[in-house]
Amino acid sequence: MAIEAHSVTKRFGEFVAVDDVSISVPTGSLTALLGPSGSGKSTLLRVVSGLEQPDAGRVVIEGSDVTGLPPQRRGIGFVFQHYAAFKHMTVRKNVAFGLEIRRRPRAEIKTRVDELLELVQLTGLAKRYPAQLSGGQRQRMALARALAVEPTVLLLDEPFGALDARVRKELRAWLRRLHEEVHVTTIFVTHDQEEAMEIADQIVLMNQGRVEQVGGARDLYEQPANEFVMSFIGPVSHFGEELVRPHDIDVRREPNGSAERATVERVVHLGFEVRADLALEDGREVWVQMTRDEAKALDLRQGAQVFVAKS
Amino acid sequence: MLAQGLATAYLSLIVLLPLAALVWHAAGGGVDDFRAAVTDPQAVSALRLTLVASVAVALINAVMGTIVAWILVRDRFPGQSIVNALVDLPFALPTIVAGLTLLTLYGPTSPVNVDVAFSRTAVLLALLFVTLPFVIRTVQPVLLELDREMEEAAASLGAGSFQIFRRIILPNLFPAILSGVALAFARAIGEFGALVLITGNLPFETEVASVYIFGRIESGDPRSAAAVSVVLLLITFLALLLIGALRRRVTRHDAVA
Amino acid sequence: MTRLRRYALRFIGLGYLGVLLAAPVGLVFQRAFQDGFGAAWDAVTTPAAKHALVVTLIIAAIAVPANTIFGIVCAIAIVRHRFPGKNVVNVIVDLPLALSPIVVGLAFLLLFGTEGWLADLPFDVVFALPGMVLATIFVSLPFVVREVVPVLREIGTEQEQAAATLGAGGWQIFRRVTFPAIRWAVAYGVVLTTARALGEFGAISVVSGRLIGKTESLTLHVEERYQSFDYVGAYAASVLLAMLAIATLVAMTVFRPKEETR
Numbered sequence: 098m099a100i101e102a103h104s105v106t107k108r109f110g111e112f113v114a115v116d117d118v119s120i121s122v123p124t125g126s127l128t129a130l131l132g133p134s135g136s137g138k139s140t141l142l143r144v145v146s147g148l149e150q151p152d153a154g155r156v157v158i159e160g161s162d163v164t165g166l167p168p169q170r171r172g173i174g175f176v177f178q179h180y181a182a183f184k185h186m187t188v189r190k191n192v193a194f195g196l197e198i199r200r201r202p203r204a205e206i207k208t209r210v211d212e213l214l215e216l217v218q219l220t221g222l223a224k225r226y227p228a229q230l231s232g233g234q235r236q237r238m239a240l241a242r243a244l245a246v247e248p249t250v251l252l253l254d255e256p257f258g259a260l261d262a263r264v265r266k267e268l269r270a271w272l273r274r275l276h277e278e279v280h281v282t283t284i285f286v287t288h289d290q291e292e293a294m295e296i297a298d299q300i301v302l303m304n305q306g307r308v309e310q311v312g313g314a315r316d317l318y319e320q321p322a323n324e325f326v327m328s329f330i331g332p333v334s335h336f337g338e339e340l341v342r343p344h345d346i347d348v349r350r351e352p353n354g355s356a357e358r359a360t361v362e363r364v365v366h367l368g369f370e371v372r373a374d375l376a377l378e379d380g381r382e383v384w385v386q387m388t389r390d391e392a393k394a395l396d397l398r399q400g401a402q403v404f405v406a407k408s
Numbered sequence: 409m410l411a412q413g414l415a416t417a418y419l420s421l422i423v424l425l426p427l428a429a430l431v432w433h434a435a436g437g438g439v440d441d442f443r444a445a446v447t448d449p450q451a452v453s454a455l456r457l458t459l460v461a462s463v464a465v466a467l468i469n470a471v472m473g474t475i476v477a478w479i480l481v482r483d484r485f486p487g488q489s490i491v492n493a494l495v496d497l498p499f500a501l502p503t504i505v506a507g508l509t510l511l512t513l514y515g516p517t518s519p520v521n522v523d524v525a526f527s528r529t530a531v532l533l534a535l536l537f538v539t540l541p542f543v544i545r546t547v548q549p550v551l552l553e554l555d556r557e558m559e560e561a562a563a564s565l566g567a568g569s570f571q572i573f574r575r576i577i578l579p580n581l582f583p584a585i586l587s588g589v590a591l592a593f594a595r596a597i598g599e600f601g602a603l604v605l606i607t608g609n610l611p612f613e614t615e616v617a618s619v620y621i622f623g624r625i626e627s628g629d630p631r632s633a634a635a636v637s638v639v640l641l642l643i644t645f646l647a648l649l650l651i652g653a654l655r656r657r658v659t660r661h662d663a664v665a
Numbered sequence: 666m667t668r669l670r671r672y673a674l675r676f677i678g679l680g681y682l683g684v685l686l687a688a689p690v691g692l693v694f695q696r697a698f699q700d701g702f703g704a705a706w707d708a709v710t711t712p713a714a715k716h717a718l719v720v721t722l723i724i725a726a727i728a729v730p731a732n733t734i735f736g737i738v739c740a741i742a743i744v745r746h747r748f749p750g751k752n753v754v755n756v757i758v759d760l761p762l763a764l765s766p767i768v769v770g771l772a773f774l775l776l777f778g779t780e781g782w783l784a785d786l787p788f789d790v791v792f793a794l795p796g797m798v799l800a801t802i803f804v805s806l807p808f809v810v811r812e813v814v815p816v817l818r819e820i821g822t823e824q825e826q827a828a829a830t831l832g833a834g835g836w837q838i839f840r841r842v843t844f845p846a847i848r849w850a851v852a853y854g855v856v857l858t859t860a861r862a863l864g865e866f867g868a869i870s871v872v873s874g875r876l877i878g879k880t881e882s883l884t885l886h887v888e889e890r891y892q893s894f895d896y897v898g899a900y901a902a903s904v905l906l907a908m909l910a911i912a913t914l915v916a917m918t919v920f921r922p923k924e925e926t927r
Contacts, residue, residue, distance in 0.1 A: 146564060147564075148560050148563070148564070167563065168560070168563045168564045169563055169564075169566050169567065169568060170566075173564055174564065174565075175560070175561065175564035177557045177560070177561060179555075179557065181555065181557035181558050181560065181561040182558075183558055183561070183562075183576060184555075184558075184580070184661060184662070185579045185580055185661050186661075187661075194562065194565055194567075194575075195565035195566055198565060198566045198567050198571060199566060226660075226661040226662075227661075228661060228662055239561075242561075242565070243564070243565070245565075246565060246566060411738050411739075411741055411742045411746065412742045412746055412748050414735075414738055415735065415738050415739040415742045415754070416754070418735045418738075418739075419739070419754065419757055419758070422799065422802055422803055422806065423757055423760060423761070423803060423806065424757065425776060425782075425783075426769070426772035426773050426775070426776045426803070427760075427772055429772060429775045429776035429781055429782060430768070430771060430772040430775055430776075432775075433775045433780075472677075472678075472681050475674060475677055475678045475681075476678045476681065476682065478674060478678070479674055479675050479678040479679070483671060483674070483675060485675060489918075491679070491682065492918075493914050493915070493917070493918045494682065494686060494687065494914070495682070496913075496914055496917055497686055497690065497910065497914060498686075499857070499860060499913075499917075500860045500864070500910035500911075500913040500914050500917070501690075501864065501906070501907060501910040502863065502864030502865070502866055502884045502887075502906050502910070503864065503866050503867070503884075504866045504884045504885075504887050504888050505693075505864075505884070505887060505903045505906050505907060505910075508693065508887065508891065508899060508900070508903050509689035509690050509692065509693045509903070510689050512689060512692050512693055512696060512900075513688055513689040513692045514689070519692070533685075536685060537685055537686070537689075540682075540685060540686065569667075569670075591762070594762065594763040595762075597765065598763070598764060598765025598766065598767070598768065599765070600765060600766055600767050600866070600867035600870075601766070601866035601867050601870075601884070604888065605888070605891060617765075618765045618766075618767040618768075618867065619767075621765075621767050621768065621771065622767050622867075622870070622871065625767075625770075625771060625774070625871055630771065630774065630775060630778070633771055634771060634775060637765075637767075637768040637771055637772075640765060640768065641764070641768065644763050644764075645763075648763065
């Protein structure tokens with residue numbers, strides 16, 4: 098295990114940000130701390146990094162208890178949502194910073210910085226200042242900077258949160274590829290479940306300071322531990338008293354055993370996917386999801402009478 | 409249109425016209441008179457003292473001003489907001505009163521037996537008083553706005569407190585310090601009221617340029633006074649230009665491509 | 666930041682302020698009242714002192730409104746309008762901050778004095794109140810402009826444009842949209858201007874001729890009393906000015922633009 102948190106608690110005044118949380122991060126993995134705002138994921142990350150001190154609990158990195166150590170001595174790399182670029186230094190100087198602090202020989206620094214700039218595809222921008230870079234470029238620089246000192250673990254705090262949607266998607270895939278190449282144990286914080294599901298080996302879903310579930314994307318989607326996990330990780334539809342995946346609702350034209358009668362109120366075509374709002378006999382509403390072909394086969398349209406059951 | 413016209417007229421009458429008269433009178437006696445006036449030994453001594461003292465005061469302010477700004481922004485202690493307000497006292501207090509207060513505490517009637525009156529130390533003391541707020545007030549807002557995450561990033565990369573201060577904080581404060589230094593310097597060069605009582609205005613000893621100029625006026629020689637004034641102005645503008653250029657150079661990283 | 670370092674910085678910083686600011690000012694208060702409140706009151710209510718106070722207040726009463734109006738007009742011209750020489754105007758406005766008050770006084774003396782270009786006006790300017798007013802206007806000129814310009818820049822023109830599309834004319838836009846947006850900046854600028862006007866010494870010293878009971882301001886009165894060895898008188902007048910200064914500090918704290926406060 099590269100990183101372990103044991104019963105970590107962190108309070109800010111009356112507010113409990115992290116409540117008795119324990120997690121393990123396998124060496125070499127890419128783990129996502131996922132959750133809504135205020136769930137404590139950023140706080141937990143900062144406790145692991147040493148930028149915050151926990152009120153209770155321990156942090157263990159590669160077998161050593163680092164709870165009392167400042168961030169300088171934990172062998173971590175940290176990437177911030179708003180880049181935290183050293184705006185008064187060039188890109189080269191930014192990336193070289195950690196190496197200069199450690200007084201590496203100048204030639205070694207130059208080689209390493211050149212390597213890293215190539216790794217993050219910023220060669221040629223070495224002499225620019227952060228103000229002259231785009232958001233995506235600044236974040237890549239920040240990653241190169243963090244990797245320069247060969248950290249044991251890489252911690253990213255909503256690294257793509259400040260970027261626009263297209264850049265975010267590109268960098269997300271790029272991060273995954275980088276991870277495959279460099280293999281540093283990585284934890285990243287995000288509130289975007291699609292992002293977590295797309296690139297993480299392991300997802301830690303948090304809510305209100307506690308861990309709701311830990312597992313792979315598929316585990317969380319198909320076997321959610323509770324209602325919160327289910328509705329955060331994927332689409333849900335209220336069917337009776339239950340929470341059901343909208344594509345797990347069986348819709349037919351003919352009655353089928355205990356299937357309930359419903360009227361189609363509205364059909365929305367979203368390309369491959371079709372969504373429909375249905376009204377049950379007792380007035381309650383349920384929305385369903387199906388493929389275009391299924392909708393066509395059913396001749397699904399407004400006003401149609403159908404029969405629905407959980408499949 | 410109307411606004412511009414009014415503003416320009418007001419400015420011209422109040423500012424430009426008197427200054428033009430000054431320059432005209434300075435040059436009025438021809439080059440020889442001008443040169444004689446500004447190379448008079450007493451004038452030279454006064455100018456030199458003014459320049460040296462102003463530079464010294466500017467440098468002291470660069471250090472002390474940053475320290476005071478630091479404790480007002482990054483520290484928390486009881487009475488902090490009162491101290492913060494007090495920093496503006498030299499702005500608010502008439503210079504003659506400032507001089508009198510310093511003379512009272514650090515002059516012949518000092519209750520703590522510190523008497524620096526009529527010495528060059530008095531010149532420094534008075535100038536430090538009147539220039540106190542400048543660096544503090546230019547550094548404070550920058551310190552407030554400083555991105556703390558830059559410091560956290562530096563810490564995560566292994567930098568200790570002093571390294572963080574030297575490599576991250578100071579470079580980002582430097583332009584603001586320079587601005588404050590420029591203001592302090594310009595103020596110190598022209599200061600009169602605070603110096604009048606405590607320095608004794610001894611020629612060749614503690615007489616600064618503004619006092620010398622005043623002396624020339626009282627002696628009925630406004631032409632020499634004007635000549636030396638022009639030199640004083642030139643020194644001030646030169647210094648401000650230099651500091652401004654340095655400041656621009658140091659902030660070139662802010663220019664977006 | 667270690668505790669030791671924090672205490673050391675605090676000690677150095679507060680010590681510097683104490684030695685330079687607090688102690689001297691405190692002592693003057695003590696000296697002013699050391700013969701009792703009555704003596705101080707008598708010293709400050711002599712005819713000369715009262716006249717000096719009146720002169721100071723009159724000067725401020727003219728200079729401050731003049732510079733306030735000018736300041737607002739000039740700020741609007743600088744920020745909202747384009748005209749040749751705008752940069753020059755900017756520099757000229759800042760000039761009074763860089764000039765020695767003695768030089769300022771001398772300039773006015775030369776302009777309105779016996780050999781000056783404006784020597785033959787129907788009323789006395791130098792060695793009289795008008796000269797003192799003009800000199801005070803000069804030295805307290807920049808403050809309102811400098812406070813209003815950044816605020817005007819920041820609020821932008823959109824609100825004013827919206828008002829125009831809704832039918833408001835120039836003066837209405839100013840009164841209902843522009844001025845409310847800048848009024849705190851104006852207030853702060855007025856406080857600074859007033860403080861400067863009340864405290865002016867060097868320029869007035871040159872221009873006024875220091876005729877006691879006629880062209881003596883309160884600041885000149887302090888010097889005159891000291892030179893006449895009337896220390897209680899000097900301290901009493903100083904205390905009066907210091908109290909005005911403290912009132913200024915309070916006003917500054919109240920109206921200070923937000924970027925500078927914690």
